[in-house]
Amino acid sequence: MARGHDKLNKALGTRNCCVLGLCAAWITGFAAVAGGIYCLYLDKAGVGLESNFIIPHGAREVLPLGLNILLTFLNESMGYIHSCTLRWSLQFDNRLTFNSNLRLLSSSARFKSNKWYANLGFLFSIILSYATTSMIFLGWNPALSKTFDTNEDLSRPVDEIQVSGVALIFFGIGLLGQAGLSTWALRTTQVPTWSSNPLDTVLACTDETNPNQLIRRTDRCMKSVHQIKEDSHPCKPKAKQGPACTAHPEVKWVLTLLWLLVPLGGLWGGAIYVMIRKGNPHGVLGNSWNFIPWFTGELSNDCSAAARCSDGTSVLNVGWTAKGGPWESIGSIFLIAFFQAVVTLALHCAELLVNLSRDEGIFRMAITEKGTDPRYNSIVAAFSSWQTITLFAFKAAVHWLFGLSINNDFILGVNMYPPQIFYFTGFALMVAVFATYVSLRRPMGPLPATFGHLQTMADLIDDWEDRMFWGHKQMGYGGAPNYAGTSKTRLEMPRLDEYYGGNKSRTSLSGSLISGMSMEHLAASYDMQYNGGMFSTYGY
Numbered sequence: 001m002a003r004g005h006d007k008l009n010k011a012l013g014t015r016n017c018c019v020l021g022l023c024a025a026w027i028t029g030f031a032a033v034a035g036g037i038y039c040l041y042l043d044k045a046g047v048g049l050e051s052n053f054i055i056p057h058g059a060r061e062v063l064p065l066g067l068n069i070l071l072t073f074l075n076e077s078m079g080y081i082h083s084c085t086l087r088w089s090l091q092f093d094n095r096l097t098f099n100s101n102l103r104l105l106s107s108s109a110r111f112k113s114n115k116w117y118a119n120l121g122f123l124f125s126i127i128l129s130y131a132t133t134s135m136i137f138l139g140w141n142p143a144l145s146k147t148f149d150t151n152e153d154l155s156r157p158v159d160e161i162q163v164s165g166v167a168l169i170f171f172g173i174g175l176l177g178q179a180g181l182s183t184w185a186l187r188t189t190q191v192p193t194w195s196s197n198p199l200d201t202v203l204a205c206t207d208e209t210n211p212n213q214l215i216r217r218t219d220r221c222m223k224s225v226h227q228i229k230e231d232s233h234p235c236k237p238k239a240k241q242g243p244a245c246t247a248h249p250e251v252k253w254v255l256t257l258l259w260l261l262v263p264l265g266g267l268w269g270g271a272i273y274v275m276i277r278k279g280n281p282h283g284v285l286g287n288s289w290n291f292i293p294w295f296t297g298e299l300s301n302d303c304s305a306a307a308r309c310s311d312g313t314s315v316l317n318v319g320w321t322a323k324g325g326p327w328e329s330i331g332s333i334f335l336i337a338f339f340q341a342v343v344t345l346a347l348h349c350a351e352l353l354v355n356l357s358r359d360e361g362i363f364r365m366a367i368t369e370k371g372t373d374p375r376y377n378s379i380v381a382a383f384s385s386w387q388t389i390t391l392f393a394f395k396a397a398v399h400w401l402f403g404l405s406i407n408n409d410f411i412l413g414v415n416m417y418p419p420q421i422f423y424f425t426g427f428a429l430m431v432a433v434f435a436t437y438v439s440l441r442r443p444m445g446p447l448p449a450t451f452g453h454l455q456t457m458a459d460l461i462d463d464w465e466d467r468m469f470w471g472h473k474q475m476g477y478g479g480a481p482n483y484a485g486t487s488k489t490r491l492e493m494p495r496l497d498e499y500y501g502g503n504k505s506r507t508s509l510s511g512s513l514i515s516g517m518s519m520e521h522l523a524a525s526y527d528m529q530y531n532g533g534m535f536s537t538y539g540y
Helices: 012-045 057-092 116-133 142-148 165-188 198-205 251-277 326-367 378-383 386-405 418-440 454-460 519-530
Strands: 052-054 137-139 160-163 283-288 309-313 315-319 406-409 413-416 469-474 483-487
Touching: 012 057, 012 165, 012 378, 057 116, 057 165, 057 386, 116 165, 116 326, 116 386, 137 406, 142 283, 142 309, 165 326, 198 326, 198 454, 251 283, 251 315, 251 326, 251 418, 326 386, 326 406, 326 413, 326 418, 326 469, 378 386, 386 406, 386 418, 454 483
Parallel strands: 283 309
Antiparallel strands: 052 160, 137 160, 283 315, 315 413, 406 413, 469 483
């Protein structure tokens, strides 16, 4: 492949799809703000209409899940724009080390759209949008009101809900904040390629027209990212590479944050449950551990030390009811957003672990029989990646469960439900286990691990082709080490008992040492060395 932008995959189709998502976010944001203002008008104007309607109880609880899925799609579109522009902002600052970065915790010194205050605004907007999804449709549970003996008019329909104009406005503000910052970054950042493929990033960084050109070091053909600080002395190939947790300095902090969610969730749920059992006057001790909160409206006599008890779900009422006016609604939104902040930040950081794993998997295709994919599409790759799909599902589910754990009742205000908090904690544990597994996986095969480390990838790639294969290229003579690199044809795997690290001879053709060897012979050679003789397809 020519070392110029004329051959670079600029992935304009990916950019256009993200721009469509960005436009959808603008439309949704403005519609939410307009709808919120209209709901406030209906509630205050006395025109005979109110922002209330009837919906089944189960649908009322599932509706926020649909909102979270929609919000996650919109956030991913805007997040891709934000992360891609950050990547090239860092590159123009000469500070880009890995293809994947913590986009909300990494800032540019040159581009204002990716400075720390812009990232802080983006994070606040994400938290605000997620915090309000469970508060837009405010349910009124007469059974719970009866349990608390609120003296409310119980003639209201059981399945009546109110659309909170205040929450809808803040939901729109959260989307518009992200959309505005994404548009700003889109318009002010020069992006050579919108592809998430680390190979495209390396090619753009090593281009001669790049002012901060990445220079390939010719004597490190067997050095992984874990050896980035070592001298360029020859070394033997490894049958198994190191994991991501020791390759990227921020992985351990991400794992710490994700695992911290588990004890925090347990302490939160435990503290609320103990407060209820100890007789907090605003608590109800229930016997039900249903996944979705459920109430009977009937009190039980055997309450032990609890203020009241029932056969429904345990709940602690905090107050700040929407009936108190917009200011109490705003207060409840920011109360929930305070709890939501840690969850949102942790799930955002989990993106780094998935992206590092995907970056490594993309490059490791060079030692498979297919080679690297010259028709890589970032959107298709995301939807076909089990790590990305799993994290996407976890994001929507965890935010939804958080909304079940703490939400706002139209009559009673903010409620916290210990059983749902424990279920939320269980899902947080699953996310932590998933992230740990992704971070501790050790890639198989002699190709040195890179995890998207750009300098390491540049050192390993000596010949750029549309479809690349990596392996043994030249024997060392006179005590010199062997040489490994890339080629447009499949190469023999490096010999585990021999040293590599030399320079490619100018007189030798790429891959000439294995010319005439069949694909079956190459596969068998690799299989005998790294799979114990069981002929199978390599995968990461």
